[in-house]
Amino acid sequence: MSLAARRARYVLKRLVQAIPVVLAIVIVNFFLLQLAEGDAVDVLAGEAGSATPEYMAQLREKFGLDQPLPVQLAAYMKNVLMFDLGYSFRHDMPVSELVFDRLVPTLLLMVCTITLAVGFGIVLGLLAASGLNTWRDNLISVFALVSYATPLFWVGLMMIVVFSLRLGWFPTSGMENFAAFHEGWDRVRDIAHHLVMPVITLSLFYLALYTRLMRASMLEQAGMDYVTTARAKGLTERRIVFVHILRNALLPVLTMAGVQVGALIGGSVIVESVFAWPGLGMLAFEALFARDLNLLLGIFLLSALLVVAINLVIDLLYSFLDPRIEVG
């Protein structure tokens, strides 16, 4: 079989493997909805202010809420497959529309954060490992320990105090200055200006994680036989570190980047609500305040699917990066 065909089969296999996870997530979502007090009809009746028990029973029949659980579950799954995530009564809009509107700002925030955290994490980990037990290593380790222990929302608030309120370098909240009517490059620059503090805040925790991981990974690789071989061949230390060790040490860091995407979404709820960044996390915060459970569940479902999708992509990327991983 050709390599291309084997790759295609691997992609297909991974896709099939993701299906049970997605199904399980949908089922968990359904049961969470059941767990909540009251159903959609109670909400509707509450919004309307007046509803007779007969009318409510009629509505339940119309929505299929009087059906046995398995039937309701099947109906729910059918809806989810068609991207119908229910209706947000607070926003008076379908949940799917609301959620997709807010997806782009969150993705922008996450992509920038991952790039910054992984990039700097690799550099810092490399610096720490190459100067093992010197002041440089100790300083980086202390930095990693402290950022690992700091709550994200507090870092965000402190950055607002220092860099927005005292120094006035960055805006306190939002994604762009709508009043200025920026267009083209001005708008891009404006968004980038707003992006700086949320990205740094969200990166800190993950930066610490990747730094520690990269340091450990470098140290582990440095003890391998191929390094001894390279040294015996008379290669320079610089070449050994950058060409031989670095490449192998990168792999676990990349895997971790995939695993952490789920955690990153959790962090973005906090960071977005601190900086009023108009993404999914901010929407979740608003939904929480309005007790809009349908919307909250929609966000949860979409972000869980996002994690599955990103992990799939990383797995595939990985098989290209490391030919030793069996394809097929």
Added chain:
Amino acid sequence: MRFWKLFARNRSAVMGLVILAAVIALAALASVFFPDDPFRLVGRSMSPPGENGFLLGSDTLGRDVAAGIAHGARVSLLIGLLATTVAVALGVVLGGVAGYFGGWIDDLVMRITEMFQTIPSFLFAILLVAILKPSISSIVIAIAVVSWPAVARLVRGEFTAMRNREFVQACHVVGMGDARIMLREILPNCLSPIIVTASLMVATAILIESGLSFLGLGDPNVISWGFQIGAGRTVLRSAWWVCTFPGIAILLTVLAINLVGEGLNDALNPRLRER
């Protein structure tokens, strides 16, 4: 005392232990230092630190920030410990059964664990607390539900590695039951990695709790550090101290627990012992 010697070799772990002891003392003596209810309005609102008799200032309503921190220490430590206990119990049972019996049980438990690790855990915790209504018990449940998979994986690995060892086979030969072998024979042999993981989980649980109560999902009847910061963020411009000090309390506590956890790892991990 051999254990203490090993632990004390790691100086930062000893420092962590000192800070942690101070936090525990603060929590224990909160009612002695600050006999008033931390929610009570005790003086001029928005007093800066050191003025009007407030060591760390007062908030928008005139509540004492320092009293809130002292009483909040109780809540944070309590929730951290409870949630970790529940998560460890859940993880040990599920992971132990999966590793000991293997086969389809193992497959099933591992698939469930994988699913839980895929789900964005903080968002899941938010949902659980929102649905169960905020209270100490719902927060503990939510944190435990999102943290047990790590323990389950660890315990499963240990049990899988041990189930065919000679001492376990000997137990089978003398006719011991499965439950007794698992609890009395295998479990004590993999206690050290569980203790290390659990100690680090307490730190994570405190961070999750502070995040939840920052978002307004804390138990409304008890004061907590996250709540204080969440309540103070609206007056960030005029009263920075309301947010700042509770955050430092979280940072120090979590840092101390992490340091102690690493110290325990060094002391308990036999592979590193003769370093």
